Amino acid sequence: MAPKSASKHHDIRDMLLDAAGLSLDRLPMLHVLFDRMATFCADGLRQVAASQAYYSLSSVESGRIGDVLEAYEGMAIAGIFNAPSWDSQLIVGFDRDFIFTMIEVLFGADGSEPPVEDERSFSNIEGRVAQLLFEQMTKALKSAFALVSDTTFQFERQETRMDFAVIGRRNNLAVTAKFLLQALNRGGEMFVTIPQSALTPLRRALASTSQAETGGRDPKWAQKIRDEVNRTEVELRAVLDEHEVTLGDIAALKVGQILKLDATPASRVKLESAAQPLFWCHLGQSDGGYVVRLDEQINQHQDFIDDILPR
Template sequence: MNMHTPRPTASPTDIRDLLLDAAGLSLDKLPMLPVIFDRTATACAESLRQLAASQAYYSLSHVESGRIGDILDTYEGMAIVGVFHSPEWDSHVIVGFDRDFVFTMIEVLFGADGSEPPIEDERSFSNIEVRLATALFEHVGKALQNSFALVSQVTFKFQRQETRMDFAVVGRRNNLCICAKFLLQALNRGGEMFVLIPQGALTPMRQQLASTAAGESSPCDPVWTRHIRGEVQRAEVRLRAILEEREITISEAALFEVGQILPLQATSRSQVKLESAEEPLFRCSLGQADGSYVLRIEEAIDLDQEFLDDLLPR
């Protein structure tokens, strides 16, 4: 009798993951990614503020998906990239600075005032520029690590820097990736930083990236907050005091005549309902002062109880 060991079959979960990897991640369904990269931009700006006297601004330009090779080819001869390894993701991440970014950083960190014209020649990066970029890679790696802590406890260990995009290998060049591009503005000039993450590293976190983190919001502008609060408080609302409500039929309403008196069951001691925009607010007592009717607020109306009262037969 011939004996053979049956070949293991992939589980349904494995098959689904393979299909998702082949189709790629949809950025529209990952709202947490822009939040994470916004935090990265803020963290980079904060770390740079401690190193430079001149003010520099980071901002997230956009997030896109594409092939690793296609994206890196657009920066050939124009950028320095740093390759990071993430043990938790078992993957590599690329951070890159284009020429304008590096030249702007040199001026910012060495105290320039922006009076000199920006460097526009196509020369190779100097040793000082490469060493400066390597130091900045460490800051960006920490910013990414802190930002991704929203969805994953991950570390980014800097391995090497490259100026040739052919050597910046983090997987097959035709593999899909997510690329976030950032804009640096300083000394009336700027540059671009980009972060490239293989989609295979993000696929296991797609559920966390698809849901907005609780309590995550953009910082409030106190000036605008005070302005909006003031405008809201000055807005006019119309109040209506209801002494009594009664249901009648259309036939009864059709018999109304001018001068007819409608008797009310309410008295001066009956409670008055105060509402605005047809929403009940308070129960009040009716009174008089200086020849005018006045209301004294007695209690707030419980909307849930009001709804139940309306359902009960009277």
């Protein structure tokens, strides 16, 4: 009898929590997921855009679906998505500034033209670009929520009138994440609205960030970071000898004066980058030019101890 009683109390607690709505303060994982979505969107845009563009999560809020859509009436394009495993739908929307900025980014503008400020209706080209972006969002949503739910998202249709963007009763509670797009010294806003009824079954997973901390690394993302790091250019400098002089000695230097070095052909050369010593080397020649052969890695900690301890 005890297990049934515990189960009954557990069901009652779930019903009370569902009726009260989700507390975003107790769902820290939501911010992790939406940050992950912003990163995925930015990474995908860099592959098709010549200029730099950035996505950033600006806020995560809770409110009525109708209130959210009313704020974007006449100034946004909304995409309706279906999440079969959640038995629910959600909305992704782009405001006017987002669409106009994205058009310029994708078609190679340099930002010299003033931004579009008229309140005309969206053109066929702008609607087509929005549809392509919505289709890409299916991947971004799946990638973001993979940490807590293995589900797919299907793009169904797009709407320019918010009263037609129906995913349930307009007074139902929903979670809305807002993202900023920045490119060409201008930007826009994207929003994602998910009914709380779809997130309620996931609240235990969303209540802890341990999934993000212990989850496996994305191999494609890790490889991309590794490739970018490996392509970073650094400057190497081979130091033959160093002297400490006074400011007066520097002021007394004259053109044509010869400075004597204590280094010899047998002296070791220090190879450094950004003032950080890397290797001890030996100087040599090859094909008429000077070369250095790496001898050993410099242990800064050991060198420091050698300098302060008496020999």
